[in-house]
Amino acid sequence: MKKLSMIAAMLSLLVSTGSQAMGPFEVYEQALRNDPVFLGALKERDAGQENRAIGRAGLLPRISYNYNQGRNDSKATYLNERGNLHEDRHYTSSGSTLMLQQPLIDYEAYANYRKGVAQALFADETFRGKSQELLVRVLTYYTQALFAQDQIEIAQASKKAYEEQFQQNEQLFRQGEGTRTDILEAESRFELATAEEIEARNEQDAALRELGALIGVPSVAVSELAPLAQAFQSFPLEPANFDTWHALALANNPILASQRQALEVARYEVERNRAGHLPKLNAYASVRKSESDSGNTYNQRYDTNTIGLEVNVPLFAGGGVSASVRQASANLEQAEYELDGKTRETLIELRRQFSACLSGVSKLRAYQKALNSAEALVVSTKQSILGGERVNLDALNAEQQLYSTRRDLAQARYDYLMAWTKLHYYAGTLRETDLARVDEAFVRR
Template identity: 55%
Template sequence: MTMRWICWALVACFTSPVHALDLQDAYALALRNDPTFHAALKEREAGQEDRAIGRAALLPRLNYSYNNARNDSEVTQTTAMGDIRNNRDYRSYSSSLTLQQPLLDYAAWAQYREGEAKALLADERFRGRSQELLVRLFQAYSEALLAGEQIALAGAQRMAYAERLQLNQHLFEKGEGTRTDLLETQARHDLTLAQEIEAGDALDAALRELQAIIGEPLVLDDLAPLAGDFRVLPLQPAGFDAWRDLAMASNADLAAQRHALDVAAQQREQRRAGHLPSLSLYASTRKTSSDSESSYNQQYDTDSIGIQISVPLFAGGGVAAGTRQASRRYEQASYELDAQTATTLNELRKQYRLCLSSVAKVRAYEQVVASAGTLIDATRKSVAGGERVNLDVLDAEQQFYSARRDLAQTRHAYLRAWLQLRYLAGVLNAADLQQLGRYFGAPG
């Protein structure tokens, strides 16, 4: 994900003509309106400031102080004649400008390294959230379309059962059918009605999720449906080892966790620097008037330049405790990296296997749909010839529509797995969404 892609998508959002909301249009809207993405963008911008904060520890520091006061004091002088008291009512002021430049400060160097690591961590987190936006968008888009297909299939199945129910009723009235046939068909009809309602609830939830991402209201007809000509493409690269190597090198979450480990290492070094001396160069200019009782009615104009060394000796054990604490947190980050790596590789292999198996599953379900459609016609003819009964027709129709539902689910599952595979490998970008868009056609 690059800023060039983001800018291109935003421009496309404002310049594209009005048409069906395809994946590219939805992505452009998501970049503009998705609150989760914008939160990630602000997180990255805030993280970039860690680089300047860390670098500041190595740069000069300039301080200015000014003091102007009214003083009322009583001075007692002891003499042979006794104590002599004088009341002084006077004004004093001091003005000081100091420049300090670290020369040897290991804590400042570790702080600088920590700032760099935090900035890189913010970059990787943003890259991960940017890729995650593509996944969330396609997930909601796909779920909405799949729910729409389920509604259409359930409605078509219900209409088929309704026609069968009319036929059963007609045969029963003529004395050629049975009440059992009527009850069997009615039960199947009512079941498909319940399935249709359930699919409608799923559609509403998916559309609301998609609306939350793109920031605009929409209905199912606004989306581009899955095209009828569905071809599962071979994976590139083909072997899992290549995908694993990609994930280890490019996965955003793993990269972020490695930078988090580096941050913990630099924080440990900062704590350890509490035992080390520091050396700095300083220069100052100072002007005072009656700055103290010893300089009453005296003015000074002093310029100084020199070096300052600070040697920590004892801090109540706080430095040692802080170092141990930072070391434990470094070890914690190391274990979290190991756990994240294992989780990522396990999920990567799962999506890889799903992509491979989808090739055979799509072909199998396409054959099942074709065979089940032929079976319905053959079974109806057998019933007319007295070789089959009404329940056989209902079972054949159930098998046909179940196969169509399974085929739709498998197609969408393959596209999601393909997207997830590239996301886990860390190579997902907006061009991949454009490639997925080829599977979707204009709404009818």
């Protein structure tokens, strides 16, 4: 079955990419059906939902039926004035009981029910967080693969330029116009670019395999991914002030919401244990039929209908209840500290991504201008070398600056996309529509 599902996933991938490359949203749609982490989270939520029904069961009536039948061999002894008389009895005994019980006052059952509700809500919020996390993971691996491809292409272009420079320096050296240092400098830059290309290929392979794991195939080819549009600049930041994002995160962040539900679980666990000191009151009704169920009822049948109340008052349990309350109270305080810690951590990350979005727009403009300047610098440097005003090392430095600027611009564009996405993630407002908006920034070939 696993092989069939993998084949089906690969066929669907081929069909979807036959006409055009995949964007992040197409990857996300396939990940919804194939990502084991997300599918596991779905089952985790389903299991957590049952806690509500489990807790409610303690407040509802309980009906039980018991039946027994046995073969008895006994010896009865009677005392009278003539001495002891013995009678051997061989008989069958039976009994059946139908019992209905309804809790009337049971604080433990009530606390357990409220705990189950909190556990179900915790499962919901945890799943919501992992659903949004899937959006982030898809875009993370997608942009990592594309950025690695940019690095590979930049490294290949720089290698070509350094190789040409190396050949030119060798020719000048043979003509007595160049130096050995120029040759070594060009060779060093070429080898450095080769190492950068190897590293980028390794990073790309890892990112593509992560994407493949999301959609249920061994790996994805980078040619199947839609590249980021060269004209992409930025998205409008709405809302534009951090205070609103701060309020959104406190109200909607699924991690914080799940931690608050975990706090409720711990609080009702304290109440459930404290109920061990409280009495319980149950109403019950039973229908019992018995025949020879004891020596005193030999050869007798009884049909008994009973209705009544049952009170259970705990007096002493060896100190176990008090210890359980103290333990649950400590766990409650731990949950409070964890909520405070998660809140601070989330708000710090929220602020970091908000600042990255604001500064990212300026960085993109600055890097674009720097790229234009670097391209012009390469041209002017080569012309200056022909005029004798510059040397070959200046050309190598200009080429190095050009390729570094290209790499930094590519990195800044992907960083901006991730910051914009993570800002919505930490605010708890990340939706499929947001990924669809990001998807529009990628062009289909």
